[in-house]
Amino acid sequence: MNWPSAPSAFAARRDPGNGSRRRAREEGARGALIAFVSSVVFFGLALWAILTSEAWPQVQRQFFNPEAFVEVWPAVLSGFWLDIRMFLGAEVLILFFALVVAMARSLRGPAFFPIRALAVVFIDLIRGVPLILLILILGFGVPALDLPGVPKSPMFWGIAALVISYSAYTAEVYRAGIDSVPESQRMSARSLGLTQVQTLRYVLVPQAIRNVIPALLNGFVSLQKDVSLIFVLGVREGVREAQIFNARTFNYTGYIVAAILFLVVSIPVARFTDWYTERDRRRRQAMSA
Amino acid sequence: MRKLTLLVGVLSLVVAACGGGDAADTTVATPETTPETTTADTTAAPDTTAPGTTEATVGDECAVENLPLKTPGQLTVATGEPAFEPWVVDDDPTNGQGFESAVVYAMAEKMGFTADQVVWIRTGFDEAIAPGPKEFDINVQQYSITEERDEVVDFSVPYYVTQQALVAYGDSEIVNATSLEDLKGYALGAQIGTTSLDYIEEVIQPDTPPAVYDTNADAKSALDAGQIDAIVFDLPTAYYITAVEMPDASIVGALPASEEQADKFGMLMENDSPLKPCIDRALEELRAEGTLDALAEEWLTQEGDIPVLSQ
Numbered sequence: 001m002n003w004p005s006a007p008s009a010f011a012a013r014r015d016p017g018n019g020s021r022r023r024a025r026e027e028g029a030r031g032a033l034i035a036f037v038s039s040v041v042f043f044g045l046a047l048w049a050i051l052t053s054e055a056w057p058q059v060q061r062q063f064f065n066p067e068a069f070v071e072v073w074p075a076v077l078s079g080f081w082l083d084i085r086m087f088l089g090a091e092v093l094i095l096f097f098a099l100v101v102a103m104a105r106s107l108r109g110p111a112f113f114p115i116r117a118l119a120v121v122f123i124d125l126i127r128g129v130p131l132i133l134l135i136l137i138l139g140f141g142v143p144a145l146d147l148p149g150v151p152k153s154p155m156f157w158g159i160a161a162l163v164i165s166y167s168a169y170t171a172e173v174y175r176a177g178i179d180s181v182p183e184s185q186r187m188s189a190r191s192l193g194l195t196q197v198q199t200l201r202y203v204l205v206p207q208a209i210r211n212v213i214p215a216l217l218n219g220f221v222s223l224q225k226d227v228s229l230i231f232v233l234g235v236r237e238g239v240r241e242a243q244i245f246n247a248r249t250f251n252y253t254g255y256i257v258a259a260i261l262f263l264v265v266s267i268p269v270a271r272f273t274d275w276y277t278e279r280d281r282r283r284r285q286a287m288s289a
Numbered sequence: 290m291r292k293l294t295l296l297v298g299v300l301s302l303v304v305a306a307c308g309g310g311d312a313a314d315t316t317v318a319t320p321e322t323t324p325e326t327t328t329a330d331t332t333a334a335p336d337t338t339a340p341g342t343t344e345a346t347v348g349d350e351c352a353v354e355n356l357p358l359k360t361p362g363q364l365t366v367a368t369g370e371p372a373f374e375p376w377v378v379d380d381d382p383t384n385g386q387g388f389e390s391a392v393v394y395a396m397a398e399k400m401g402f403t404a405d406q407v408v409w410i411r412t413g414f415d416e417a418i419a420p421g422p423k424e425f426d427i428n429v430q431q432y433s434i435t436e437e438r439d440e441v442v443d444f445s446v447p448y449y450v451t452q453q454a455l456v457a458y459g460d461s462e463i464v465n466a467t468s469l470e471d472l473k474g475y476a477l478g479a480q481i482g483t484t485s486l487d488y489i490e491e492v493i494q495p496d497t498p499p500a501v502y503d504t505n506a507d508a509k510s511a512l513d514a515g516q517i518d519a520i521v522f523d524l525p526t527a528y529y530i531t532a533v534e535m536p537d538a539s540i541v542g543a544l545p546a547s548e549e550q551a552d553k554f555g556m557l558m559e560n561d562s563p564l565k566p567c568i569d570r571a572l573e574e575l576r577a578e579g580t581l582d583a584l585a586e587e588w589l590t591q592e593g594d595i596p597v598l599s600q
Contacts, residue, residue: 058420058560062441140507143514152515154500234478234500234511244501247482249437250418 061251068253072245076254080238080261086159087227091220093163098170103200105171106178112196119171126168132229135161139233158230166223173215177208210280217273221266238262351567353401358564359426363406364397367425370411373505375529375588376431382409388525388588389429392448395580399571414482417557418442426564428557431523433484443562444555446569448581451552453488454527454595455541457519458512464541468599469493476500478508478517484552485521488544509535523552525589542598 050056105119126134138161143152151157181204189199209216231240238261242254349355359365368389371380378386385394385404397407410425417428420441427445434444455472457463463475472493478500479486489499500517502508508520509530519541522530527540546552556572558564575581 055421058441062420136510140510140514143516144510146515154511154514154516231501232503232507234502234507234516236498236501240501244481244486247414248435248487250441251437 063252063256065251065253068245068249068251069257072242072254072257075241075245076238076257076261079236079241080258082235083224083227083237083239084265086155086162086230086237087224090159090162090166090227091223093159094166094170094219094223095216097163097167099174099205101167101171102174102178103197103205105175106200106204107196109196123168123171126165127172129165131161131165131226132232134165135229135232137161138164139230154233155230155235158233158235162223162227162230166219166226170216170219173212173219174205174208176215177210177212178204180211181207213280214273214277217269217276221269224266224269225262351400351570353406356400356564356567359424360408363408364400364402365408365410365424365426366393367410367412367417367423367428367430369430370413372411372430373526373529374533375525383407386588388449388584389431391584391588392575392581393427393429395575395584396448396568396571399574400567423559426558427568431554432557434553434555442560443558443565445558445565446572446576447553447555448572448575449554449585449589451523451525451554451589452546453485453521453544453552454524455519455521455544455598456512456527456531456535456538457541458538461518463518464539466541466598467596469544472519472598475518476516477519477521478502478511479521480505480508483523485523488546488550489521492544492546492550505530512538528589540595542596544598545600 101119101122104115105123107116135158139154139157142150142157143154178200185203185207186199189203190196194202228237228239231237231243236244238258239255242258245254246252353362366382368377368382372382372387372389373380374387376387376389378384378390382390382393385391394404394407397404412425412428414430417423417425417430418438418441432438432444434447438444455463455466463472466472466475469492473495475495476497477489477493477495479489479502481501481503486499486501489495499521500508500511502511505520505522505526508517511517512520512535521544524543531538531540556568558568572581
């Protein structure tokens with residue numbers, strides 16, 4: 001790794017002369033060279049160790065098999081497209097329900113105690129239950145009750161389980177955001193005559209959301225992978241198609257295909273999160289300056 | 290009525306097996322395998338070598354002392370966790386009951402092992418098929434032999450060949466189906482990695498792709514939940530499940546299969562296993578003398594006929 005700006009900044013503070021700044025630049029260049037050489041040696045050795053190992057041909061045949069890649073690609077891709085649609089639908093619902101739960105939990109005063117208590121119980125309970133169990137209970141259990149008018153679709157109940165589970169986590173993210181807004185904002189709003197709900201709706205929540213967007217995007221990436229857990233209900237999404245291929249042929253290349261597809265979506269989200277966070281930080285600095 | 294008798298039979302077996310869990314009882318449960326061990330050992334040698342040679346056993350590559358075993362002197366056999374009936378009774382492969390347990394002890398005896406020398410371990414499906422060396426000599430959990438799988442592991446000759454069967458609840462319309470064509474419009478399901486699943490996709494080819502479950506228990510839950518209309522199992526599993534786990538469900542029919550579509554179960558070994566010729570020889574002998582059929586008769590069949598759906 002090479003951080004040319006950091007050493008020069010330190011050097012400048014110690015001795016603000018021109019010569020030392022040049023020396024620092026040279027040190028930075030030498031650091032970059034060392035980093036490059038050591039990286040090449042390190043990764044080269046690791047790669048060499050893998051590729052020359054005795055079992056590599058079989059590992060390659062079972063994990064990185066071009067023929068299997070071609071064969072499994074269409075099934076995994078179409079399954080992955082289903083993942084994306086389920087993910088987008090679930091995310092919209094989660095952002096909404098989580099906000100409702102967080103607002104319920106942030107209401108003040110004894111009169112709202114039952115609502116607050118419900119929100120706390122919901123969050124504690126759901127966060128403590130493994131997601132897979134929630135999916136199985138809702139996906140197989142509820143339809144088996146055979147209640148009139150209640151849908152039986154495994155996809156419906158799988159998404160419902162994801163929305164419930166992620167709403168509990170996301171509500172806590174929102175709440176952290178709401179708590180991070182200075183108390184004076186709440187008091188000012190209340191003294192202007194806004195009700196509790198109005199205070200949340202117009203004053204606290206807009207500022208809170210802005211504070212927690214990076215955390216929300218993090219949840220995005222997490223959900224995008226967890227959505228595939230619905231496969232336990234028999235839904236044939238991307239990872240399941242890879243599993244089916246693996247179980248049939250004992251070949252793991254399908255998982256590699258699935259991993260690539262997930263990365264294609266999650267890496268841009270991660271880059272966007274960083275870019276957004278950085279832009280927001282700069283804007284706030286500009287505002288306070 | 291038939292089902293009831295089978296159920297009672299199975300339950301009494303379970304009760305008997307539950308009666309005592311200590312080691313003494315386990316060896317008592319396999320009395321038929323132990324006494325003949327010595328005879329099998331001595332008869333094996335003259336079969337393969339010319340009479341009069343003194344080094345008969347030494348020259349036999351399949352003699353226990355010459356076998357390249359994971360742990361010398363013992364046959365390490367892996368099965369699933371848990372193992373299901375009718376393949377293994379009461380999730381205890383050491384009791385010699387259930388088809389696969391019985392076949393393994395019969396085969397081990399043929400090879401010259403005593404029952405004590407058969408050591409069971411458990412592996413998941415995935416561990417067993419991952420590349421690299423394995424901890425077991427053989428893995429027995431209804432692995433269907435396919436060409437693609439055979440490229441990465443070794444299979445013994447088949448120890449059982451079966452058909453597929455369709456299971457549904459009596460109140461579903463699908464029970465009226467008489468041909469494969471009749472099944473196309475229904476939602477079908479099967480367990481992942483089974484020939485049952487391949488059969489749905491390749492032979493029945495329903496309008497909606499089959500739902501795929503991790504276990505038969507999950508498939509059953511989906512059937513209970515009304516998410517699918519029927520499940521495809523191999524026939525012995527269908528018999529067992531309709532008798533014990535889903536008494537309200539029945540076998541709609543056996544599914545027709547060509548020779549190459551038939552589901553052949555083989556014992557799994559690591560790729561290029563030097564054990565394979567010896568395992569195969571023991572199984573071939575068991576087949577020739579009728580032991581495999583007799584064990585299948587004992588553990589896997591049920592009285593009475595079930596209809597076979599037309600092609």
